[in-house]
Amino acid sequence: MQSFQGKTAVLTGAGSGFGLACAHRAAALGMNLVLIDVQADALSAAAAALSPTGVAVMTAVTDVADAAAMDRLADDVMARFGAPHLVFNNAGVGTSGLLWEATTAEWDWVMGVNVWGVIHGVRVFTPRMLEAAKGDPTYQGHIVNTASMAGLLTPPNMGVYNVSKHAVVALTESLYQDLCLVTDQVSASVLCPYFVPTGISQSGRNEPKAVADTELTASKKIGQAMLDKAVQSGKVSAQTVAELVFDAVRDNQFYIYSHPQALSAVETRLKAIVNQTQPPDPFAERPQIGENLKQALRGG
Helix, strand or coil: CCCCCCCEEEEECCCCHHHHHHHHHHHHCCCEEEEEECCHHHHHHHHHHHHHHCCCEEEEECCCCCHHHHHHHHHHHHHHHCCCCEEEECCCCCCCECHHHCCHHHHHHHHHHHHHHHHHHHHHHHHHHHHHHHHCCCCCEEEEEECCHHHCCCCCCEHHHHHHHHHHHHHHHHHHHHHHHHCCCEEEEEEECCCCCCHHHHHHHHCCHHHHCCCCCHHHHHHHHHHHHHHHCCCCCHHHHHHHHHHHHHHCCCEEECCHHHHHHHHHHHHHHHHCCCCCCCCCCCHHHHHHHHHHHCCC
16 A cells, blocks of 8 residues: 555544554554544544544444444445545553463453454454455555564463464454455554553453453462563554554564564474474573573462
8 A cells, every 4th residue: 555645544542542643654654534432532542643634533432342332433444435445443552460270251352352352353353344345446455453473472470371372363364365365455464562652551441341250360470560561661652653553554464573583483383383392491592581480379
């Protein structure tokens, strides 16, 4: 997609983090905006911050895990702007803790937002984008799904999150292959950020009651503390990631990384898969962190 001016971007999780940063980048490029978030106050603040740019802004307080709500959203977008040109399925939540300690409520919440939210975004907008492409040979569309480096690695004590983000990577790779079969006008990319200062470590603010009422285990407390520290110490900003996203859309680049240096760990993992060895030590380069985590979880 070489030109963004006057086109429409749909962004979930637009109230903060990557969604908000990408909304600002889209506005700077002259795009109409559809801002989606489950938090009404954050969404209102985002719309107020973007209104001075002069672009058209539509907001929708929507739970991306709700199929019917996403169906209505797609209809509303079509009525207002027609088929979008960029869909950024970005809404996500984070969690931590030992895998077997996760409750079914926690699994439902994380998979609902992180996986079903992306599924619904793909399900409701892709057919409309393809229909627009059939009717206009100049139409260009692109779908960007936010996964994580946790979709390419398996860091310990955050298994539920890992599972959800691996699903997004597989979903987006499959989407890309399927689109290549039917069109040259619509494509897809997957965003795999590492630790970037966003609101992901504070996902608890949007937890459903069934999750919020669950007693925190030691592993969850330890994982939350480690996640807070890692996220807030990140040196790459959400604004930088937004620039990477739009560069990728312009260049039809599939994999988008905020920290390419982390790919060495991905390479090590893939070698273990091919060579049928045990999964590699995730703390090989930082053994003391791994030892401290092990001792804390074992009560040492």
